[in-house]
Amino acid sequence: MVCLICSEGAYDWNMSKTLGTAVEVPPYNRLGVNYHQAPPRKVSGPIIDAHMHAHNVQWTGRFLQAADDYGISAFWTMTPLEDVDALRTAFPGRFEFIAIPKWQDMNSTGEFVEDWQRRVEGFYEKGARLIKFHMAPRTQKKLGATLDHPAVRGIMRRAYELGYHFMSHVGDPKAWFGPGKAYSPQDGHRSFEEQFPMLDRMLEDFPDRVHVGAHMGGCVEDLEQLQRRLDRFPNYLLDTSATKWVVRAIAAQPSEVVRDFILRNQDRLLFGSDLVVGEKHPYDHYASRYWVHQKLWETDYRGESPIADPDTPGGAPLLTGLNLPADVLEKLYRGNAQKWLYEKVLGRCFRFPVPIPESGPAPTATMAACKAPVPELTPRA
Numbered sequence: 132m133v134c135l136i137c138s139e140g141a142y143d144w145n146m147s148k149t150l151g152t153a154v155e156v157p158p159y160n161r162l163g164v165n166y167h168q169a170p171p172r173k174v175s176g177p178i179i180d181a182h183m184h185a186h187n188v189q190w191t192g193r194f195l196q197a198a199d200d201y202g203i204s205a206f207w208t209m210t211p212l213e214d215v216d217a218l219r220t221a222f223p224g225r226f227e228f229i230a231i232p233k234w235q236d237m238n239s240t241g242e243f244v245e246d247w248q249r250r251v252e253g254f255y256e257k258g259a260r261l262i263k264f265h266m267a268p269r270t271q272k273k274l275g276a277t278l279d280h281p282a283v284r285g286i287m288r289r290a291y292e293l294g295y296h297f298m299s300h301v302g303d304p305k306a307w308f309g310p311g312k313a314y315s316p317q318d319g320h321r322s323f324e325e326q327f328p329m330l331d332r333m334l335e336d337f338p339d340r341v342h343v344g345a346h347m348g349g350c351v352e353d354l355e356q357l358q359r360r361l362d363r364f365p366n367y368l369l370d371t372s373a374t375k376w377v378v379r380a381i382a383a384q385p386s387e388v389v390r391d392f393i394l395r396n397q398d399r400l401l402f403g404s405d406l407v408v409g410e411k412h413p414y415d416h417y418a419s420r421y422w423v424h425q426k427l428w429e430t431d432y433r434g435e436s437p438i439a440d441p442d443t444p445g446g447a448p449l450l451t452g453l454n455l456p457a458d459v460l461e462k463l464y465r466g467n468a469q470k471w472l473y474e475k476v477l478g479r480c481f482r483f484p485v486p487i488p489e490s491g492p493a494p495t496a497t498m499a500a501c502k503a504p505v506p507e508l509t510p511r512a
């Protein structure tokens with residue numbers, strides 16, 4: 132399965148390359164890491180992955196084996212409406228759903244927009260309260276629209292009336308923009324910088340809702356711009372998803388600058404992977420993302436990344452750990468999700484999934500601080 136809407140996960144598994152003789156190096160493990168041995172965590176407690184893509188129950192079960200080993204307990208997923216009930220029944224309490232259109236049918240016709248409208252209502256009935264607007268350059272081209280288009284604005288307004296909060300994917304890796312690149316001006320694409328005014332207009336128009344900026348707001352290469360947006364819009368959050376992109380951009384900047392940015396915005400960051408569940412993905416593919424994120428946030432690792440990255444400018448992809456303090460990790464992994472996603476978006480507390488994953492530790496003080504109601508869950512039969 133090729134993901135049309137992800138910045139992570141779509142290009143990996145069929146890109147194995149043969150080095151020298153007959154040694155096959157999988158793109159998720161160019162260093163031969165034993166991912167089954169998850170490194171010890173710097174802080175204990177359940178981790179919430181605020182950005183991933185699950186669907187088929189059987190494939191999702193395989194994904195969860197890796198997630199359990201890395202202490203990832205709950206997920207906010209962009210799942211097709213048709214798969215929501217099955218996932219909820221198979222894995223009670225583990226998945227919260229983000230409203231999305233039927234991306235594979237995306238085009239500029241009224242039919243697509245009408246189907247999207249129906250899905251906004253359908254997801255709402257199933258309890259979703261966060262809606263995703265994907266407006267990367269390639270989406271703009273397929274859809275023939277931007278976030279400013281009246282049809283898209285109509286969907287936003289209806290979602291707002293229903294009480295939805297918003298997630299947005301704006302921009303894409305800066306390396307993909309420019310002459311001769313995926314997003315060249317010759318093909319009618321606007322520049323990296325020109326992607327963001329439409330986002331600012333959306334944030335201006337719905338200031339009282341939570342806004343999750345996917346993939347570090349699409350702007351991890353320009354932290355100054357990102358800081359201005361965070362300062363201007365107090366309900367704007369960032370998720371850390373898209374492993375290769377985020378790892379590459381962080382390694383390319385001075386660690387102190389990135390670390391200062393993270394510390395300054397420690398209440399506005401949600402941990403996310405952007406993992407896409409797929410039929411052919413092995414355990415190691417999933418584990419590699421969680422392993423790399425753990426090294427990135429929790430350690431002072433300095434070296435090569437085990438994940439191949441075709442966008443690395445020359446040579447090996449680098450991974451630069453930020454060694455964040457324990458209290459910041461606590462917020463990144465669960466405290467901010469509790470406060471923003473569970474309390475503000477869903478109006479309830481995070482409830483530890485049933486059954487508790489074997490490797491899952493008990494809820495921490497941050498989780499217990501939630502004052503909203505805790506839902507009952509029906510355990511899996």
Ligand SMILES: [Zn+2]
Nearest residue numbers: 136137138405
């Ligand atoms: Zn995604």
